[in-house]
Amino acid sequence: MLPETRQLLKLTDTTAAKLEKLHLHSAWDLALHLPLRYEDETQIVPIAAAAVGEICQVEGVVVYQEVQFKPRKQLIARIQDGSGAMLNLRFIHFYPSHQKQLAQGETVRVLGEIKRGYFGDEMIHPKIKSAEKSDLAQSLTPIYPTTNGLNQPTLRKAVQAALNAVDVSEILPDTVLRKLKLPSLAESLRTLHHPPPDLDMKTLANGAFPAWQRLKFDELLAQQLSMRLARQRRRSGHAKSLVGNGFLSEKLLGNLPFRLTAAQEKVCAEIRADLAKSVPMHRLLQGDVGSGKTIVAALSALVALENDGVQVAVMAPTEILAEQHFIKFKQWFEPLGISVAWLSGSLKKKEKDQAKAALADGRIRLAVGTHALFQHDVLFDNLALVIVDEQHRFGVAQRLALKNKGDDVHQLMMSATPIPRTLAMSFFADLDVSSIDELPPNRTPIKTKLVNHLRRAEVEGFVLNTCQKGQQAYWVCPLIEESETLQLQTATETWQNLQAALPNLKIGLVHGRMKPAEKAAVMAEFVSGSLNVLVATTVIEVGVDVPNASLMVIEHAERMGLAQLHQLRGRVGRGAAASTCVLLFAEPLGQISKARLKVIYEHTDGFEIARQDLEIRGPGEFLGARQSGAPMLRFADLATDVPLLEQARQLAPRLIMEYPEVVEKHLERWLGSKEGFLAA
Numbered sequence: 001m002l003p004e005t006r007q008l009l010k011l012t013d014t015t016a017a018k019l020e021k022l023h024l025h026s027a028w029d030l031a032l033h034l035p036l037r038y039e040d041e042t043q044i045v046p047i048a049a050a051a052v053g054e055i056c057q058v059e060g061v062v063v064y065q066e067v068q069f070k071p072r073k074q075l076i077a078r079i080q081d082g083s084g085a086m087l088n089l090r091f092i093h094f095y096p097s098h099q100k101q102l103a104q105g106e107t108v109r110v111l112g113e114i115k116r117g118y119f120g121d122e123m124i125h126p127k128i129k130s131a132e133k134s135d136l137a138q139s140l141t142p143i144y145p146t147t148n149g150l151n152q153p154t155l156r157k158a159v160q161a162a163l164n165a166v167d168v169s170e171i172l173p174d175t176v177l178r179k180l181k182l183p184s185l186a187e188s189l190r191t192l193h194h195p196p197p198d199l200d201m202k203t204l205a206n207g208a209f210p211a212w213q214r215l216k217f218d219e220l221l222a223q224q225l226s227m228r229l230a231r232q233r234r235r236s237g238h239a240k241s242l243v244g245n246g247f248l249s250e251k252l253l254g255n256l257p258f259r260l261t262a263a264q265e266k267v268c269a270e271i272r273a274d275l276a277k278s279v280p281m282h283r284l285l286q287g288d289v290g291s292g293k294t295i296v297a298a299l300s301a302l303v304a305l306e307n308d309g310v311q312v313a314v315m316a317p318t319e320i321l322a323e324q325h326f327i328k329f330k331q332w333f334e335p336l337g338i339s340v341a342w343l344s345g346s347l348k349k350k351e352k353d354q355a356k357a358a359l360a361d362g363r364i365r366l367a368v369g370t371h372a373l374f375q376h377d378v379l380f381d382n383l384a385l386v387i388v389d390e391q392h393r394f395g396v397a398q399r400l401a402l403k404n405k406g407d408d409v410h411q412l413m414m415s416a417t418p419i420p421r422t423l424a425m426s427f428f429a430d431l432d433v434s435s436i437d438e439l440p441p442n443r444t445p446i447k448t449k450l451v452n453h454l455r456r457a458e459v460e461g462f463v464l465n466t467c468q469k470g471q472q473a474y475w476v477c478p479l480i481e482e483s484e485t486l487q488l489q490t491a492t493e494t495w496q497n498l499q500a501a502l503p504n505l506k507i508g509l510v511h512g513r514m515k516p517a518e519k520a521a522v523m524a525e526f527v528s529g530s531l532n533v534l535v536a537t538t539v540i541e542v543g544v545d546v547p548n549a550s551l552m553v554i555e556h557a558e559r560m561g562l563a564q565l566h567q568l569r570g571r572v573g574r575g576a577a578a579s580t581c582v583l584l585f586a587e588p589l590g591q592i593s594k595a596r597l598k599v600i601y602e603h604t605d606g607f608e609i610a611r612q613d614l615e616i617r618g619p620g621e622f623l624g625a626r627q628s629g630a631p632m633l634r635f636a637d638l639a640t641d642v643p644l645l646e647q648a649r650q651l652a653p654r655l656i657m658e659y660p661e662v663v664e665k666h667l668e669r670w671l672g673s674k675e676g677f678l679a680a
């Protein structure tokens with residue numbers, strides 16, 4: 001964050017650092033940081049009427065308080081209200097101040113989600129207020145996406161300061177606005193950040209609400225403009241025409257234990273044709289989980305490497321994913337006499353220097369790594385092809401760094417988030433798309449089971465059976481919205497419980513808070529087979545390929561989106577053994593959760609699942625379900641916002657031709673800096 005911005009918004013260094021973590025760098029970034037959901041502090045719900053699964057505010061007298069030590073240290077309090085009903089409050093982390101606030105006889109107002117607990121309904125870590133001191137809120141309270149250590153009031157203050165600082169005046173031409181029939185940006189931002197008192201939760205949570213529509217439209221417009229400009233620029237670039245002699249690729253194909261599918265052959269041919277041109281390739285390779293994109297990437301790299309002195313870089317967004325690629329590429333390429341360099345943030349300086357020197361003088365021709373590959377001090381001798389996996393997970397700055405390394409290099413982007421082809425083409429502003437639309441043969445279909453989490457012991461028995469057969473299992477804990485700490489805790493607890501229940505198995509734990517090197521070490525143990533079970537937070541979602549793993553258990557599957565469930569399930573069923581995916585769920589299930597679980601139970605094809613997702617997710621479920629897998633999108637969703645995308649797509653070329661100053665301003669607002677859009 002620029003010092004001017006920090007001063008303008010009166011932010012402390014700590015707050016600024018936390019905001020950076022959320023990728024909020026400019027005042028506009030903050031103004032466009034919109035609530036994830038809203039809380040209703042305008043009314044008090046009688047405990048008897050508060051339904052499980054609902055987030056609500058209740059008030060009551062504390063009738064009981066105890067610090068328990070088993071099964072773990074926790075503070076339990078119980079409140080009772082005029083309706084006569086009681087509610088438990090449970091704190092796994094607590095301070096003496098909590099005990100004081102919840103002293104017997106105190107009247108407290110608490111807000112949180114009602115859950116079904118072991119001893120009746122409960123709230124875990126509710127927000128507590130003293131009933132006497134606090135007035136009811138006049139309107140709904142916005143809750144922003146945040147990060148550890150940055151609380152809502154601080155974030156809210158920063159957003160407010162940003163809203164006061166930016167110029168929200170309308171920049172879209174009148175004619176355009178009249179046709180769109182959308183509210184102004186200023187009004188939309190005001191409504192979403194400060195909902196007026198008469199606006200209810202249901203209206204605000206609906207993605208079809210005009211204020212949301214305006215934000216989504218503006219976002220899609222920024223995306224279309226940036227893609228279009230980037231494409232124009234690339235078209236005028238010159239890349240090295242790469243025509244392979246087939247010598248290396250045929251050798252690799254000969255060494256493989258399988259033959260390419262027809263779909264893999266087809267996309268390889270498309271990529272080969274692009275590489276032969278002197279216009280830089282910019283192609284998206286998409287394919288369902290396990291469809292075999294990696295070998296296509298490897299064969300594309302070989303076409304390039306068959307040209308004298310040419311270098312190739314393969315980049316992935318996380319250390320785990322990059323390392324997986326590194327292992328595969330090494331295994332495939334070393335027998336061909338090609339050494340592969342590894343470059344990531346966690347390498348020791350000496351190793352990094354060695355790799356950098358070898359890339360700079362051209363001794364090493366293939367490098368695999370994270371975005372560390374594109375730091376300014378990494379120089380390539382003759383870089384001609386860059387392969388980027390899961391590009392949408394890189395931030396703008398990283399994409400920009402990539403662009404700086406090679407405006408004139410061929411680029412192949414891989415994605416495992418399948419989007420129907422025509423939609424992908426309009427979204428990516430006519431980017432070239434190759435789809436692998438067939439799975440390798442002889443895959444035993446994955447059996448999916450839906451199991452109530454109360455039957456955990458049976459599932460543990462199943463894990464034991466699987467591992468005794470020499471196979472391996474994943475046990476995945478979900479991401480808990482807004483609370484990394486709580487997520488970490490569930491994963492750690494699950495790991496401890498599993499170890500206690502299955503003492504003869506070797507069980508590892510990997511989560512997002514571990515250092516990259518620690519994560520890599522645990523993953524390596526799992527890949528090598530020395531761990532039987534891997535307990536993981538959702539960090540393993542994309543790209544892990546351990547064919548010997550044949551069982552996937554997913555906790556709280558009812559909380560996850562379909563795309564995520566499909567990705568996770570795709571981690572098994574990659575080897576010869578019959579695989580199973582156990583989806584644990586906790587009741588009561590909402591209608592949408594039920595519908596989702598039914599789809600994942602009945603279907604295995606990613607495109608079909610994406611289509612059904614669209615049907616289930618009416619615009620009404622917009623908030624809380626924001627999970628667009630598409631690049632650069634925070635609000636718009638390709639599943640539901642196709643009409644807005646179409647409008648943005650039609651408008652973009654006209655603005656570029658007729659209103660260049662509007663284009664520049666719009667991109668500055670949405671992509672942070674003028675340079676942001678170049679990175680598209």
Ligand SMILES: Nc1ncnc2c1ncn2[C@@H]1O[C@H](COP(=O)(O)OP(=O)(O)OP(=O)(O)O)[C@@H](O)[C@H]1O
Nearest residue numbers: 258259260261289290291292293294416440543545
């Ligand atoms: N034509 C094929 N026949 C048999 N097995 C194949 C074929 N192509 C790839 N495989 C194997 O299938 C598994 C999945 O391939 P890969 O990891 O490339 O999938 P992917 O498309 O990258 O999926 P994801 O995005 O889920 O990681 C690998 O073990 C790979 O060796």
